[in-house]
Amino acid sequence: MHIRDRNLIPVWEKIQRGERLTLDDGLRAYTSGDLIGLGAMAGAVQKDKSGDAVYFVLNQKIEPTNVCVLSCKFCDFAVRKGDPRAYEMSVEEILGKLSPEIREVHITGGMPPDWPWDRYLEILKAVHDRLPEADIKAFTAVEIDFFHKKFRMPVAEVLRQLQSVGLRTMPGGGAEVFSERVRRLLFHQKIGAKAWLDIHRTAHRLGIPTNSTLLYGHIETLEERLTHMIRLRELQDETGGFLTFIPLAFQPGETGIKPANRFTSAADDLRTIALSRLMLDNIPHIKAYWVMLTGEVASVALNFGADDMDGTVGGEKIAHDAGALSPMTMAKETIIRLIRDAGKIPVERDAYYNPLHVYHDRVVGKIPYLNSVPFYARLERRGFRILPVVPRRMGILSALGEIDAGLFSLMDYLRQENDMELMGWCIATRDQVKSVMLFSKGGWRELDGSRIGITDDTATSVQLLNVLLEKKYGVHARFERLHQGVNAYDGLGAVLLIGDEALRRNKHGLKGFDLVYDLAREWYEWQKLPFVFAVWAVRRSVPPAVKEELSGLLKQSLESAGGDFVPLAGTHGRRIGLTDAETQEYLSGFNYSLGEREREAIAVFRRLLPAVASGALASSRDMEAR
Amino acid sequence: MTLSAICAKACAGGRLSPAEGLDLLAHAELLELGGTANEIRFRKNPEPRVTFHVDTNPNYTNVCNVDCIFCAFYRHPGEEGAYTHSVDTMIVKFRESAANGVTTILLQGGVNPALPFGYYVELVERTLREVPGVTPHFFSTSEILGMARVAHLTVPDVLRRLWDAGLRTIPGGGAEILSDRVKKKISHLKGSSAEWADVMREAHRIGYKTTATMMYGHLETDEDIITHLDLVRALQDEYHGFTAFIPWSFKPGNTPLEKIIPEYATPVRYLKMIALARIYLDNFPHIQASWFSEGKKTGQIALHFGADDFGGTLQEENVHAAARFVNKTSTGECIAMIHDSGFAAAQRNTVYDILRVYEAPSVAA
Numbered sequence: 001m002h003i004r005d006r007n008l009i010p011v012w013e014k015i016q017r018g019e020r021l022t023l024d025d026g027l028r029a030y031t032s033g034d035l036i037g038l039g040a041m042a043g044a045v046q047k048d049k050s051g052d053a054v055y056f057v058l059n060q061k062i063e064p065t066n067v068c069v070l071s072c073k074f075c076d077f078a079v080r081k082g083d084p085r086a087y088e089m090s091v092e093e094i095l096g097k098l099s100p101e102i103r104e105v106h107i108t109g110g111m112p113p114d115w116p117w118d119r120y121l122e123i124l125k126a127v128h129d130r131l132p133e134a135d136i137k138a139f140t141a142v143e144i145d146f147f148h149k150k151f152r153m154p155v156a157e158v159l160r161q162l163q164s165v166g167l168r169t170m171p172g173g174g175a176e177v178f179s180e181r182v183r184r185l186l187f188h189q190k191i192g193a194k195a196w197l198d199i200h201r202t203a204h205r206l207g208i209p210t211n212s213t214l215l216y217g218h219i220e221t222l223e224e225r226l227t228h229m230i231r232l233r234e235l236q237d238e239t240g241g242f243l244t245f246i247p248l249a250f251q252p253g254e255t256g257i258k259p260a261n262r263f264t265s266a267a268d269d270l271r272t273i274a275l276s277r278l279m280l281d282n283i284p285h286i287k288a289y290w291v292m293l294t295g296e297v298a299s300v301a302l303n304f305g306a307d308d309m310d311g312t313v314g315g316e317k318i319a320h321d322a323g324a325l326s327p328m329t330m331a332k333e334t335i336i337r338l339i340r341d342a343g344k345i346p347v348e349r350d351a352y353y354n355p356l357h358v359y360h361d362r363v364v365g366k367i368p369y370l371n372s373v374p375f376y377a378r379l380e381r382r383g384f385r386i387l388p389v390v391p392r393r394m395g396i397l398s399a400l401g402e403i404d405a406g407l408f409s410l411m412d413y414l415r416q417e418n419d420m421e422l423m424g425w426c427i428a429t430r431d432q433v434k435s436v437m438l439f440s441k442g443g444w445r446e447l448d449g450s451r452i453g454i455t456d457d458t459a460t461s462v463q464l465l466n467v468l469l470e471k472k473y474g475v476h477a478r479f480e481r482l483h484q485g486v487n488a489y490d491g492l493g494a495v496l497l498i499g500d501e502a503l504r505r506n507k508h509g510l511k512g513f514d515l516v517y518d519l520a521r522e523w524y525e526w527q528k529l530p531f532v533f534a535v536w537a538v539r540r541s542v543p544p545a546v547k548e549e550l551s552g553l554l555k556q557s558l559e560s561a562g563g564d565f566v567p568l569a570g571t572h573g574r575r576i577g578l579t580d581a582e583t584q585e586y587l588s589g590f591n592y593s594l595g596e597r598e599r600e601a602i603a604v605f606r607r608l609l610p611a612v613a614s615g616a617l618a619s620s621r622d623m624e625a626r
Numbered sequence: 627m628t629l630s631a632i633c634a635k636a637c638a639g640g641r642l643s644p645a646e647g648l649d650l651l652a653h654a655e656l657l658e659l660g661g662t663a664n665e666i667r668f669r670k671n672p673e674p675r676v677t678f679h680v681d682t683n684p685n686y687t688n689v690c691n692v693d694c695i696f697c698a699f700y701r702h703p704g705e706e707g708a709y710t711h712s713v714d715t716m717i718v719k720f721r722e723s724a725a726n727g728v729t730t731i732l733l734q735g736g737v738n739p740a741l742p743f744g745y746y747v748e749l750v751e752r753t754l755r756e757v758p759g760v761t762p763h764f765f766s767t768s769e770i771l772g773m774a775r776v777a778h779l780t781v782p783d784v785l786r787r788l789w790d791a792g793l794r795t796i797p798g799g800g801a802e803i804l805s806d807r808v809k810k811k812i813s814h815l816k817g818s819s820a821e822w823a824d825v826m827r828e829a830h831r832i833g834y835k836t837t838a839t840m841m842y843g844h845l846e847t848d849e850d851i852i853t854h855l856d857l858v859r860a861l862q863d864e865y866h867g868f869t870a871f872i873p874w875s876f877k878p879g880n881t882p883l884e885k886i887i888p889e890y891a892t893p894v895r896y897l898k899m900i901a902l903a904r905i906y907l908d909n910f911p912h913i914q915a916s917w918f919s920e921g922k923k924t925g926q927i928a929l930h931f932g933a934d935d936f937g938g939t940l941q942e943e944n945v946h947a948a949a950r951f952v953n954k955t956s957t958g959e960c961i962a963m964i965h966d967s968g969f970a971a972a973q974r975n976t977v978y979d980i981l982r983v984y985e986a987p988s989v990a991a
Contacts, residue, residue, distance in 0.1 A: 002661025004668065033674065033968045035930040036661045043657050265966035266923035267930070296893040296924045303656040303894075334889075341892040343655050380628055382653045 001044065005034035011278075012041050018574030020233075021279050026226040030275055035267055042274035042305030048572070049284065050307035051366055051386035054344040055353060056335050059104040059137075059311035062097060064089045064123060068110030069146075072187040078110045088112065091126045098131055104311065104351050105131065107138035108171055117151045121165050128166030135168040135351030137211075141199040142174035145191045155202050163208060169351050170203050172211030172246055178231050179224040186218065197235050204241025209352065212242050212283070216272055217250035217264035225272070229279040236282045243353060244285035244308055247272045249292045269297045270304045277305025281575075285353060290330060299338040309335055309346075345385045355389060358402040362546065363387050365394040365406025367534060369499040370572050370583070371427050371435060371590060372407050375536075377568035378557040384550060391534070392459050398539075405538035405550060411459040413537050414606065423536035423551060425558070426594040428601070430530060433520035434586055436461045437502045439513035440494035444468075448475035450493025453482045460533055461498045464519050467608045472526050489513070500576045503586070507577060529601040530591060558592060629654050633662040636905045639669070647852045647906045656894055656901075663901035663932025670911065671934040675970035677912075677978065678960050681730035681763075681938030682723045685945070686711050686749070690736025692768060694813040696802070696844055698880035698948040700736045710738060713748050720757045723941060727957065730938060730976045731757075732797050733764045734945075743777035743784070750791040761976040762792070766799040767825040771817050782828045789832055795976050796829055798837035798872065804857045805850040812845060812883065823861055830867025835977050837914070838868045842899060843875035843891030844883060851899075855906045862909045869978055870912035870935055873899040874919035879950030890951075893924040897931045904932025912978060917963055918953050919946070926967045935978075936964055936971075 003012060011025050021029075029038055065088040068078030079085045098105065105127050124136055139147075139162070147158045159167070176182070178193035191199075200210050212232045216225055229245075236242050249264040249272075277286050288306035290298035298309060312330055336359050339346040346359040366376055368388040376386065387403060395412030397403050398420070407427065413420060440447065447469065454462050462479065469475050477493065489495055495513060497505055506516065523531045536554065538547050561568050565587040566580045573583030591598065627635075632646045633654070642650070650659060668674075687710040690700035701708035711719075720731055731753070746765065753762045765773075765788070773784045802812065804819040829836055838858045842851060862868050875891040878884040896919075904913045915933030917925035918940055925936065939960050946952070955963070957973075961984050964971035971984040 002657070002665060004665065035927075035968065036657060036664050040657045040661060043655075265963070266926040267967045269923075270927065294921075294923060296921050297927075299892055299894055300656075300897065300924070300927055337889075338892055338894075341894045343894070381655065382629075 001040050003034065003037035003040065005032045005037050008032050008034060008037045008041065015041060015045065015278065016571050018571055020281060023223065023226050023230060026229070026275055026279055027222060029278065030222050030226070030271055035270060038271060038274045039304040042277040043303050045277050045281075046286070046305045046307055049388070051388040052343070052345045052381070053347045053355070053387050054302050054307050054309055054339045054342070055285065055347050055349040055355075056309040056332075056339070057104045057311040057349050057351070058101050058332065059106055060098060060102045062089075062094055062105060062107045062127075063109040064094060064107065065112050065115075066110045067112040069113050070111060070142075070187075070189045072190060081113060088115075091122055094123060095126060095130050098127065098134075100131070102131060102134050103348075103356070104135050104137055106171060107136065108140055108143065108173060111143060111146045117147065120147070121161060124162060124167060125165040136166045137169045137171055137351055138162065138167055140171055140174035141196045142191055144170075144199050144203075145195055155199055156206065159203055159206050159208060163206060167208065169243065170200070170208055170210040172213040172242075172244075175213045175228070175232075176215045177220045177224050178228040179220060182218075182220050182224065193231065197231065200241065201235060201239055204239035209241050209243045211244050211246060211287075213246045213248050214272075214276070215248045215250055217268065226275070226279065229276060233280055233282060236280070240282075242283050244287045245276050245280050245283045246287040246289050246310075247276055248289060251292065266297050266300075269293055270301060273301045273306050274304045295330065295334070295338060299342050302339065302342040302344050309339060311335070343385075345387055347387065355387070355393060355397060355402075358387065358397065360385055361404070362542075363403045363405075364550070365389055365398065365403045365408070367391055367394065367407055367409070367499075369435065370503065370569060370576065370578075371499075371587065372534070373569040373572050374558055374561050374565060374587060374592065375407060375425065375554060376557070378560045379553055380556070382549070382553065383546075384553070395459055401539075404542050405536070407534050408537050409460040409534055410532055410602065410605070411463050413535050414609075416537075419540055420537040421540050422594060423538055423547075423554070424594050425536040425554060425592055426532050426598055427534040428530045428532040428591045428594070428598045429520035429524070430589060430591060431521055431524045432518045432589065433531070433533070434506055434518060434589070435500070435502045436464070436496075436498045436519045436533065437506055438465060438494050438496050438517040438519060439505065439510040440515040440517060441513055442493065443515065444473040444517075445475055447473075447477050447493050450477050451480050451491065452477045453489060453492045453495040454479050455482055455497060455501070461496060461519065463609060464523065464531065464605070465496055466610070467605070468519065468522050468526075470610070471608050472522070503578065504576050527601070527604055529604060530598055531605070532594075532598050532602050535594060535602075563588065629658065633658060633905075636662055636908075637665045639908070641908050642906055644852050644856050647855065647902065648848060650905065651848045651851060651898065651902055656897060659898055659901040659905070660931040663904035664930060666904050666908075667913070667932045667934055673970070674968075675972045675983065676929050676934060676936050676964045676967070677972045677974040677980065678936040678964065679730050679938050679974050679976065680727050680941075680957055681732055681976075682728050682941040683732045683734075683938070683943045683945075684716070684719055684723075685735050686716055686733060687735040687738045687741065688944075689738040689740070691739055692737050692813065692815045694802075694816060695882040696812050696841070696876055696878075697945075698877075698950075699945045703738070703740060710741065713745065713752060716749060717752055717756050720753055720760060724757050724760050726941060728760060728941060729981070730761050730763050732938070733762065734766050734797060734799060735769060737768050737772035739772070739776060741776070743773050743779070743787075746773055747787060747791045750788055750793045754792040761795065763795045763797055763976050764788075764793055766797055767822045768800040768816055770796075770825050771821060781825055782832075785825075785828050785832055785834070789834070794834060795869075796834050796836045798826075798839040798868070801839050801854070801858075802841045803844075803846040803850050804840075804854040805846065808844075808846045808850050819857060823857060826861055826867070827864060830861075830865035834867060835869050836867055837870050837872055838862075838910075840871070840873040840899070840903075841876050842873060843895065844887050851902075852906075855903065859907050859909060862907070866909065868910055870914045871903050871907055871910050872914040872916070872937070873903060874916060877946055877949040877951040879948075881949060890920075893920060893927070896920045896924055897928055900928045900933050901931045917955055917960065918943070921953065922955070922963060926963055929964070929967045929969060935974075936960065 148155045285308045286306045287308040288298040288301035336346040347355045348357040366388045391409035520531045913933045914935040915928030916937040961971040965986045972980045973982045
């Protein structure tokens with residue numbers, strides 16, 4: 001970590017303590033001349049969250065019309081009805097722009113005075129029917145507000161109707177900068193901060209995740225930029241519905257706001273990306289939107305905190321009408337090349353950031369939980385790249401051949417034993433684990449016939465729970481998948497939580513579920529064996545020299561801890577609310593090397609699995625059907 | 627050694643071995659390289675300022691018989707579009723440039739076998755006599771080797787006669803990648819790495835100041851890049867005649883090589899080259915980044931990755947332009963780009979004496 005500017009040190013210490021940055025911290029970091037130091041801090045936070053992954057999506061931008069009732073000063077795109085440049089696309093024209101490989105259709109545009117509500121619903125429905133596999137991301141808060149007023153429907157009703165015809169997520173445009181001063185000067189007709197935030201809050205509550213943006217580089221002050229970020233952070237604390245934050249560099253064009261042809265400087269762009277990564281500790285992704293930044297800055301930004309390159313963006317017009325210098329579309333190959341050259345893994349995603357394809361060799365999967373930190377904290381990357389992914393997804397990616405090695409959930413390893421071999425390391429419990437917990441309303445035998453909520457992320461824990469229920473206690477329960485951010489536990493008899501979420505809940509409890517069972521302890525008391533939750537495995541087809549190199553790096557990384565886990569994992573622990581002592585106690589509770597007892601435990605567990613008798617292991621889909 | 631140990635060694639002033647350099651180039655992350663380079667940059671050039679000069683890059687001929695497959699500029703003798711300017715024409719051009727504030731004229735051309743040695747000597751003499759206030763920064767190694775052939779002189783003789791005519795600095799072009807494996811493929815008629823090094827060595831021995839360049843992003847491997855850096859570092863140990871190292875990426879437009887390498891290297895690769903050069907070339911006073919060769923924004927970022935010089939304003943440029951790569955600036959914009967990057971801008975002359983400092987406005991957003 002190269003931090004030259006002493007002023008940045010207190011900011012960095014705060015980040016390492018897992019504390020939030022204030023407006024003053026942000027100003028201090030912004031005004032530092034040490035661009036590399038700032039970038040290194042943001043890059044470290046980025047790595048904690050996304051490893052080496054940089055996401056992109058095959059997307060198509062559709063701007064159905066440029067006719068708009070507003071006339072914002074910074075916009076060169078919108079025209080009045082009757083203007084010779086005006087266009088309004090038919091549904092057929094829109095469908096004509098879609099090609100089958102598209103995974104996300106992004107629809108936004110002007111706000112014409114005379115379109116009926118049904119026309120919008122028809123567009124979404126037609127797109128959804130044409131490409132059911134693609135996710136529709138449509139309409140900024142400004143457009144939603146326009147629909148709400150023009151068609152006299154509550155915002156929630158507008159969103160519900162759009163959702164019913166295929167809307168999945170919403171873009172983050174129209175936020176501009178949350179400042180009444182700037183709004184009055186530049187876009188007084190547009191909705192202000194409160195309306196924008198209210199609309200996004202409503203969307204999040206309806207299960208529509210959204211993006212967030214900031215338009216910077218015009219007349220706003222640094223304080224206004226940071227205040228904007230802090231307000232987004234507050235809403236995110238409340239809803240958790242933002243997927244990503246996108247700083248948008250102002251394009252001067254003919255907008256008359258700034259001296260012509262003065263684009264934001266590269267240093268300003270990179271500082272803004274880095275600051276957003278540092279300030280927005282609760283937003284999962286930061287996007288380097290190449291359309292506004294240019295491909296050259298966007299690719300560098302991938303080392304300054306950004307983990308998302310947006311996508312191919314067929315036919316973007318709004319920024320280009322304002323003089324954006326980037327090409328109108330970027331070929332998938334170019335995006336992949338830029339990401340690889342930045343030292344990152346190009347990961348094609350869907351609208352929810354689920355990884356679909358990994359375009360890189362020698363990718364090592366990482367479970368993003370505290371207990372895997374000792375393996376990865378000092379893992380020198382050398383030729384390997386790291387992709388953090390929840391256990392269940394890692395299993396899917398590995399089965400598709402998209403990753404070469406990793407710390408796999410035991411079930412995923414067992415399902416792929418033919419293709420994968422063990423590497424001699426694991427995460428095994430001694431007697432308890434504290435991070436695979438069943439929060440229950442009643443005792444084990446009372447769970448017979450009840451519904452148990454399971455998180456979306458888990459494979460082995462669910463199987464362990466199933467084995468305990470059926471084989472140890474002889475009861476039958478139904479499992480129901482919970483989705484992240486959904487907290488409707490009504491009607492459930494128990495909830496299974498794993499990983500960091502379980503650690504957090506274990507400390508503070510889960511209301512209404514007073515009995516808390518540690519599944520590893522349940523197993524230990526029953527079998528007098530450790531339980532192996534995860535194992536290191538590598539694809540058999542990987543060349544021996546590469547396997548050896550990875551083994552060596554893992555050994556080095558683990559040994560560098562020397563049993564003292566706080567330097568490695570203290571920050572991660574603090575971020576989820578653990579004291580250093582609790583982190584140390586939790587991590588010393590595991591055995592990381594795969595010995596005889598661990599192998600025996602795997603064999604015993606294997607025999608207890610329901611489908612073993614028939615010679616095949618239950619797939620996770622079978623489990624979901626239960 | 628771990629990558630961070632190699633970086634720590636470099637930061638402490640240690641000289642990296644080729645294996646260590648290669649390890650960094652192949653495996654180190656961008657900001658690890660950049661951070662290390664930046665520390666070394668501030669140790670060598672502690673002032674938070676970036677130098678630039680006001681220059682122009684005209685050409686006296688595009689006639690060339692070397693046939694490099696990475697070049698879109700040259701024409702064969704007699705081919706359509708071929709030109710050779712008289713000394714008179716060039717002097718008129720130089721006077722115009724001088725009137726526009728130019729202090730350095732970087733003059734290069736094709737290797738035109740029809741030009742007598744006297745032409746080159748006259749160019750130098752008359753520039754010094756008739757265009758006061760400019761420094762001639764003339765003739766790459768290929769042209770000097772060409773002069774030696776045409777005039778039946780040794781390279782040291784050519785260099786001495788040009789020195790006597792008043793030439794004091796020479797550009798570092800023509801190096802491309804100093805690995806004969808690569809040179810054979812991209813410029814088999816051009817002369818070997820050893821010939822480039824010999825011309826530079828002789829020039830430094832006489833007292834010339836020169837730059838060293840590298841054009842990457844074509845057929846070279848990481849190993850070739852280290853070979854290149856190692857060669858110029860060893861050469862610098864002999865007479866310390868290099869002022870700066872200047873890397874840029876190959877521009878494929880309109881070149882025969884375009885079919886194999888359709889795109890120029892990415893900004894991240896450029897930043898790595900700048901940083902690695904600063905780390906590896908422990909005996910070079912300056913590393914030059916350019917707003918020109920990779921785009922303005924990339925050039926600005928490079929000022930944080932070990933470069934302390936922003937090159938010239940390039941009032942005229944034809945070689946990249948022939949490859950469909952055009953980029954323009956003015957002195958005012960050049961200063962603003964440096965300021966926006968967070969540095970004071972200092973105008974220098976060809977040999978890096980500071981002429982004038984433009985302090986940065988106090989607040990940079």
